[in-house]
Amino acid sequence: MATKKASASETESISSASRSTPEPVATKKPAAKSAERVTAVEMGARQREISVSEFFTKNRHLLGFDNPRKALLTCVKEAVDNALDACEEAGILPDVTVRLEVVSNGQPVAASQANRFRVTVTDNGPGIVRQQIPRIFAKLLYGSKFHRLRMSRGQQGIGISAAGMYGQLTTGKPVKIISRIGPKAAAHFFEVQIDTKKNEPLVHENKQIDWEQPRGTQVTLEVEGKYQKGRASVDEWLEQTSIANPHVKLIYHTPEGETKEYARTYHELPPQPREIKPHPYGIEFGMLLKMLQDTKSHTVAGFLESDFCRVSAQIAEDICKAAKVSPDAKPRELKGPVAETLYKTLQETxxxxxxxxxxxxIGEKAILSGLYKQIKGEFYTAVSRPPAVYRGNPFIIEAGLAYGNRPQDQNKPQQPTMPKAEGEGEEEDSELARVIRYANRVPLLYQQSACSTFKAVLSTTWKNYGLTQSRGALPGGPMVIFVHMASVWVPFTSESKEAIADYDEIQKEITLALRECGRRLGLFVRRRERAASEFRRRNIFELYIEEVVEACNRLKGGKLPKEKLKAQLQKIASARTGGQKTDHALGKTGAGPEGLPHSIIVTAEGIEGETAVASQVEADQAGTAPRATSDAPGETTPIEKPASKAPVVKARHPEKSPRKAAAKSEQTTLFGGKSGSKMKTAKPGKSTAPRKQK
Amino acid sequence: MATKTKNPTVVEKKLIGLADIVIQAAERSKDPTLQIPIRALSNVSFNEKKGLIEMGSKKQERSFFNVGMAKRFMQTVLVADALSELQRADLTTSLREIYYRTKHTIKDSHENTFDAQDESDPVIEDLEVSLAALREELHVSAENRGSIVGPVVFGDDGDRVDCSKLGKGGYSVPSIVEPEYLEIRRCTADFVLLVEKGTQWNRLSEDKFWRRYNCILLTGNGQPPRGVRRLACRLHEEHRLPVYVLVDNDPWGYYIYSVVKQGSINLAFESERMAIPKAKFVGLSSADPENYELPRNVGIKLNDKDIARAKELLNYQWFKKPAWQAEIKRMLASGLKYELDALANKDFQYLTKKYLPKKLQERDWLD
Structure with missing residues (x-):
């Protein structure tokens, strides 16, 4: 019974866990009359408080530690989320290093066979003051994020300490932390464990050490886990993280000794999310009662005005009048039916x-940049919806698409000119699109089918956009669908934050965003098909003419003037296919990459569209010649003198004061040096028009 | 086999005509186009007087400069080339060999002229129809599928084949049985029994049914191939033998019977040569389970496909006879189909000892 209580009121009991006293025996129900009677007193003797830590030790699946593979991912995820939240809140462009190492006793074990890992996550964030370190890492539900409505990755303050507790539970090893708050301060080294009974930290080691980093935090966990690549792996999670967070430089040392580097392609921090007060529509009755108790205001009207958003003094008075409550009444004295009337009035006003x-x-350009960096395709697009509200919580939906095979890749498998045997080359078309989901920039890897985003993808009619789709299935084709929900409070279906709940308002916004992406993709696909089919037509005839002429020649006993027949047929062929028109079918004239805003199109000849994004990534990736940025990107730019440009774009990005930049506008985009300075003069604000407009 | 000639055969001339179509069209800057009779239900009609399915005169155009048809056109020319090569060399080959002979990767591409045999087979049929040349004349044979046993003597490549002395295995019916390939030297049988299934043919052969009733046992192992049909037709026409058909009691069995009797839709142009309008259906009839007291539990429930097919059959003109409508409707009403093999439920030799003797004696068959 007690256990049930703790789980049901997880959030509530948590904040009061350390102070609450055992419940009085008298409030318990009398023991049921049964053969073996147990008195209430006896039962009472057995009833005692359960600490949150104890509760989660038993119910670790609630936090994402159900199996070793997922547990390893959860550890990495919690540590990286914390690092990114800290960096962003402090206005620092995050550099995060993730290192996974196999821990073995004695013989070296292959990563795929190992069952114990050391997870080390290092950031360049603000660091943590010495006094707080033990509690942050070894006390559940301790943190800065729960008590305010502000968009952040973490929400409850369970994550990292739960990861530590999991490590403690499976390997017995403490969490090791190094933190330094600035070059002048000393670095502190801690080894902490959690006292699961009291939900209090136990400090094993605490000393000052030398640390090469001037600032930042490093967490090391030793946990039982399983490393396996593929779906829902650490690798996939980090890759997806880098797509949605192109402002992060992420270095990943895999347990197999590889190093993967996800470069920073977007050199500006996302604007600081601001904290807001709850909106009356978003609270429940119990919450109102609690707020009435906790408020600092002395009058109901004042309480309404100061503790909620969108309630002005005038409105507060109107509400009081409508609820028949004196505006000057003391909030703490509102109880029972009166409070209920107030709640109802609040909802109805x-x-x-x-x-x-x-x-x-994240922003359309940053999504494009992220998708372009990580996913090979020929068409990219991104859409940010205007903000919307569900249950009083504001949210924004963003969607993106990466479609197709990059031209280089298309050529590759065809390079070996092996004639195809019977049955070969028929398997390819079965590929289905992949959905990558995010909530507040964090990739969601589990429970895809329970997620509102996934449902929205399924319910979108992709056939309208030139794709195949079987009933109730994902659309077919080489495509990645990106969906992001940003909100002060993302409604997850469970504590382990795996799927977004299915509110109508959310579903609607996702659908609208997907449709816009789909429309652009549809235009692209259709244009491609038209051009390709014309091309194919001519190609087909040219290919077959040779065959037909040869066969006719043999039929006629080899006495045919072959060249003459061939020329005649070729003349008919080109007269019958659109001639020069085919070249124009690609729609190379006009604005934008084929007139599609916020899109990148990769062709064999080069990249069109938000070329700044593209060129920079190219430069970062391999030092290949970047297409020139700015006004006339795309087709005509010569690739003559890139050598001087590339390093500029790549090497030192002017480290502007991120705060200032952030304050400027939510949608201003700065890509690397050159285009950055251009954009500064442009009007900040929504950049819906394609940049390539002439 | 035909004797070698230096002059091009009639068929070869027809094949060369294809090349002429291309050349002439090119001369006049026209799109080379072939006229191919349509092989579908829409282009066949039932000639009640003759009792044959006949092909109509509808044709489809296959032109080169049409994206949808270009490849087919190219394939048709290639196959024509291969076929004329056969004519020149005076060889007979199989459908599959034609496929391999014409398959190659088109120059400067990754595309094959043919990807699978099911692309080349219809092209050969197209040529058969449009050139009005028989498959034998094109020197293309199918796999030998079918067996014959009974009091008949053939001459095959100069060898004497006495089908009454070939044990229970019989003689394997070649796919080309035209007189110049297969000679019927002597035939003393009274009738021909064409059995759908090889297993039941084995039963009859093992029991020497043919000896007691002086008949020829023929099977095509399912839908009888052209060789079997043509041979039955020759025995019927040249030796005046009545032909009886013994098939499973299901829509497919009925259809096999109708193909033997009236010809098929796909090969309607060959009906004249293949069909045996006087063939009779001895069984299994949907009335047999009751007449022969087959228990209901040896039936098989008709599935959706069976039912759909049966309803199609009801609409075919050649199944419009009242007896046939009743026969099919009775099967639909019972909801069950019966295999020939089900007769074994009564006795292993029920087919040879009871069922067929009774049927033949009572002349219990459908026309």
């Missing part, structure tokens, strides 16, 4: 939607 500038979306 017409209020403005909550402010939405508290959310920081």
């Amino acid at each position: 017409k209020l403005m939607a909550p402010p939405t500038n508290c959310i920081s979306p």
Whole structure:
């Protein structure tokens, strides 16, 4: 019974866990009359408080530690989320290093066989003050994020300490932390464990050490886990993280000794999300009661005005009048039916939607940049929806698409000119699209089918956009669908944050975003098909003419003037296919990459579209010649003198004061040096028009 | 085999005509186009007087400069080339060999002229129809599928084949049985029994049914191939033998019977040569389970495909006879189909000892 209680009111009991006293025996129900009677007193003797830590030790699956493979991912995820949240809040462009090492006793074990790992996550964030370190890492539900409505990756303050507890449970090893708050301060080394009974930290080791990093935090966990690549792996998670967070430089040392580097392709921090007060529509009755108790205001009207957003003094008075509550009544004295009337009135009063500038979306350009960097395709597009509200919580939906095979890749498998045997080359078309989901920039890897985003993808009619789709299935084709929900409070279906709950408002926004992406893709696909089919037509005839002429020649006993027949047939062929028109079918004239905003198109000849994004990635990746940025990108730019440009774009990005930049506008985009300075003069704000407009 | 000639055969001339179509069209800057009779239900009609399915005069155009047809056109020319090569060399080959002979990767591409045999087979049939040349004349044979046993003597490549002295295995029916390839030297049988299934043919052969009833046992192992049909037709026409058909009691069995009797839709142009309008259906009839007291539990439930097919059959003109409508409707009403093999439920030799003797004696068959 007690256990049930703790789980049901997880959030509530948590904040009061350390202070609450055992419940009085008298409140318990009398023991049921049965053969073996146990008195209430006896039962009472057995009833005692359960600490959150104990609860989660038993119920670790609630936090994502159900199996060794997932547990390893959860550890990495919690540590990286914390690192990124800290860096961003402090206004630092995050550099994060993740290192997974196999821990073996004695003989070296292959990574895929090992069952014990050391996870080390290092960031260049603000560091943590010495006094707080033990509690942050070894006390559940301790943190800065729960008590405010602000968009962040973490929400409850369970994650990293739960990971530590999991390590402690499976390997007995403490969590090791190094943290330094600045070059002048000393670095502190801690080894902490959690006292699961009291939910209090136990400090094993605490000393000052030398650390090569001037600032930042490093967490080392030793945990039982299983490393396996593929779906829902650490590798996939980090890759997806880098797609949605192109402002992060991520270095990943795999347990197999490889080093993967995810470069920073977007050199500006996302704008700081702002903290907001709850909106009356978003609270429940119990929450209102609690707020009434906790408020600092002395009058109900003052409480309404100061503790909620979108409630002005005038509105507060109107609400009081409507609820028949004296505006000057003391909030703490509102109870029972009166409070209930107030709650109902609050829900019925017409209020403005909550402010939405508290959310920081990734932004269309950054999504493009991330997708382009990580996914090979020929068409990319991204859409950020305007903010919307569900249950009083503002949110923004963003969607993106990466479609097709990059031209280089298309050529590759065809290079070996082996004639195809019967049955070969028929398997390819079965590929289905992949959905990558994010909540507040964190990839969601599990429970795809329970997720609102996934449902929205399924319910979108992709056939309208030139794709195949069987009933109730994902669309077919080489495609990655990106969906991101940013909100002050993302409604997850469970504590382990794996799927977004299915609110109508959310579903609608996702669908709208996907449709816009789909429309652009449809235009692209159709144009490609038209051009390709014309091309194919001519190609077909040219290919077959040779065959037909040869066969006719043999039929006629080899006495045919072959060249003459061939020329005649070729003349008919080109007269019958659109002639020069085919070249124009690609729609190379006009604005934008084929007139599609916020899109990148990769062709054999080069990259069109948000070329700044593209060129920079190219430069970062391999030092290949970047297409020139700015006004006339794309087709005509010569690749003559890239050598001087490339390093500029790549090497030192002007480290502007991120705060200042962030304050400027939510959608300003700065890509590397050159285009950056250009954009500064441009008007900040939504850049819906394609940049290539002439 | 035909004797070698230096002059091009009629068929070869027809094949060369294909090249002429291309050349002439090119001369006049026209799209080379072949006229191919349509082989589908829409282009056949049932000639009630003759009792044959006949092909109509509808044709489809296959032109080169049409994206949808270009490849087919190219393939048709290639196959024509291969076929004329056969004519010149005076060889007979199989469908599959034609496929391999014409398959190659088109120059400067990754595309094959043919990807699978099911692309080349219909092209050969197209040529058969449009050139009005028989498959034998094209020197293309199918796999030998079918067996014959009974009091008949053939001359095959100069060898004497006495089908009454070939044990229970019999003689394997070649796919080309035209007189110049297969000679019927002597035939003393009274009738021909064409059995759908090889297993039941084995039963009859093992029991020497043919000896007691002085008949020829023929099977095509399922839908009888052209060789079997043509041989039955020759025995019927040249030696006046009645032909009886013994098939499973299901829509497919009915259809096999109808193909033997009236010809098939696909090969309607060959009906004249293949069909045996006087063939009779001895069984299994949907009335047999009751007449022969087959228990219901040896039946098989008709599946959706069976039912759909049966309903199609009801609409075919050549199944419009009242007796046939009743026969098919009775099967649909019972919801069950019966295999020939099910007769074994009564006795292993029920087919040879009871069922067929009774049927033949009572002349219990459908026309």
